[in-house]
Amino acid sequence: MLGTIIRGIQTKFHKGRDIMLIERKGDVLILAARKRLDTNTAPQAEQLISDNIGDGSVKLVFDLEQVEYISSAGVRVLLKTAKQLKQSGGQMALCNLNDHVQEVMDLSGLTPIFNCCKSLDEALAAVS
Numbered sequence: 001m002l003g004t005i006i007r008g009i010q011t012k013f014h015k016g017r018d019i020m021l022i023e024r025k026g027d028v029l030i031l032a033a034r035k036r037l038d039t040n041t042a043p044q045a046e047q048l049i050s051d052n053i054g055d056g057s058v059k060l061v062f063d064l065e066q067v068e069y070i071s072s073a074g075v076r077v078l079l080k081t082a083k084q085l086k087q088s089g090g091q092m093a094l095c096n097l098n099d100h101v102q103e104v105m106d107l108s109g110l111t112p113i114f115n116c117c118k119s120l121d122e123a124l125a126a127v128s
Contacts, residue, residue: 032063037074058090061123065096095123
């Protein structure tokens with residue numbers, strides 16, 4: 001796995017594919033998943049999230065604006081992260097869900113579990 005820092009945003013790469021952008025705004029960790037959150041990318045995303053939550057971050061926003069596809073493996077990553085944060089007294093919000101991601105959340109009955117926000121600003125406010 002390779003990493004670079006561009007304007008304060010750390011980008012992680014795996015096998016030449018951009019997995020997730022990471023940025024901090026105050027005490028909130030913002031994770032912006034890229035393209036697909038599926039069986040191929042979920043293990044790397046899960047590790048990246050675990051590494052960053054393990055550093056004491058308990059306020060987390062998932063910006064899903066650039067996610068074109070999410071599978072059950074991607075949903076599992078979100079659920080596992082929510083569980084980890086709940087156990088540590090943390091907070092989590094999702095934002096910028098496209099129609100496909102929103103439909104997956106709705107059909108799986110998970111919309112009420114996640115704090116789904118329309119914008120990044122709304123999500124930041126929700127976890128602050």
